[in-house]
Amino acid sequence: MGKTHVEYADLQITVYSGCPFRCRYCWANTPLFRYRTKNPKPIEEARRFAKMRKKKTIVVSFTSDPYQPREFREKLTRRVLEILVPTKHKIMILTKNPGVPLFRDRDLLASNVWLGTTITSLHDISDEPLAPPNSERIRNLLAAHIDGVYTWISMEPIIPKVTDPYKIVKSTYKFVDFYVLGKLNYAKRFGYAPSDDFYDDWYRKVIPPVVDLLKELGKPFFIKKELREVLWGRRFD
Numbered sequence: 001m002g003k004t005h006v007e008y009a010d011l012q013i014t015v016y017s018g019c020p021f022r023c024r025y026c027w028a029n030t031p032l033f034r035y036r037t038k039n040p041k042p043i044e045e046a047r048r049f050a051k052m053r054k055k056k057t058i059v060v061s062f063t064s065d066p067y068q069p070r071e072f073r074e075k076l077t078r079r080v081l082e083i084l085v086p087t088k089h090k091i092m093i094l095t096k097n098p099g100v101p102l103f104r105d106r107d108l109l110a111s112n113v114w115l116g117t118t119i120t121s122l123h124d125i126s127d128e129p130l131a132p133p134n135s136e137r138i139r140n141l142l143a144a145h146i147d148g149v150y151t152w153i154s155m156e157p158i159i160p161k162v163t164d165p166y167k168i169v170k171s172t173y174k175f176v177d178f179y180v181l182g183k184l185n186y187a188k189r190f191g192y193a194p195s196d197d198f199y200d201d202w203y204r205k206v207i208p209p210v211v212d213l214l215k216e217l218g219k220p221f222f223i224k225k226e227l228r229e230v231l232w233g234r235r236f237d
Contacts, residue, residue, distance in 0.1 A: 008180060008222040009092060011049060012059040014040040015077050019064040021096060021131035025157050025190055042076050046083040057090045067097040077101075081108045092116055094154060096131040098140040102149070109149045114178070116152035117141060120163050122171055127159065138172060145175035156182030156224060158207075159192070160199040165210045173217050181207065182224035203230045 006012050017040055019026065042061075049058060060066050066077040081101075084091050091113045093101055098117045101109065109115060117137040124133040141151045153176050155165050165181065183203060187193040207227065214221045223231070 006059050006062045007224055008057070009059045009062075010056040012062045013042050013045050013049070013080055014061045014063040015042045015066040015080060016040065016061075016064050016068060016070055020068055021065060022129055023096075023131060024127040024129075025159065025184060025192075027186075042080050043083070046080040049089065050083050050087050052089070055088050055090070057092060058084065059092045059094055060084075062094060065095050065097065066093065067095040067100040071100065078105055078108070081105060081113070085110050085113060088112070090114070092152065094118065096128070096137060098137055098144065099132070102140050102144050102147070106147070109144070109147075111150075114150040114152050115141070115144050116154055116178075118154045118156065119168055119172075120155070120157070120159055122164070122167060125162060127162065141172070142175045145177075150177050151175060152178035152180070154180040154182070156180055157184035158182065158203070158227075159184050160202045160206075165206065166213060169210060169213055169217070169219070173219055177220070179214060179219060179221040180224065181210070181221065181227055183227040183230060185226055200230050203227065207231055 049056065060077065060080055071077050081091065085108050089112065093113065094116045095101065096118055098115055101115060117140070119134055119137060120128065121134050122138070124135060141153070145151050153168070153172060155163065155168060157163070158165055158181060169179065184192060184199065186196065187199060188196050193199060208231070211221075211223070
């Protein structure tokens, strides 16, 4: 994979093809993404990235969860981290199962590793039928923070009338170091709305107070391109 459309990172490593968590809004199991990640080569990519002299930000992994059940058996994500952690690169783990790296791979969570998870609600939701509960993810981020690990939350997608991003920030800012905000893409395709722009007015109402709160708290954050366009138009690209 390598080069990535993850806007807040330079590179990403896809560890596993597909994802068993079956989140309603996710592209990981669609034909397009299965094609793109048919034969991932995570160890080969990690070794190549480790040789880069210029510091990079590398996400592990944006396309599919790096700590899905296969990891207990194959341990590919751990091998990737063993290669990358000794480098100068910033490593951003993104998983709905942060308890696994926190407890099994704690020895690899060095100062250049940020442990992140997707949070779509403070409660458990039916849109993520096989993923670890949101409440469990939040507890594990708190435990990571207490243990001295940098933490971050990806609120992507922010699902209209399901996700309350303001409450998520208010409930987590004391133990989260960075936030990513992103809209629900392809809402119509996944059966959420009659059109892809159906929720735009909702975003324009709900997101600005969240941005103001993050600024007030002094929390670094990143708003993804599609959400920026809804809020402020294409001139902000």
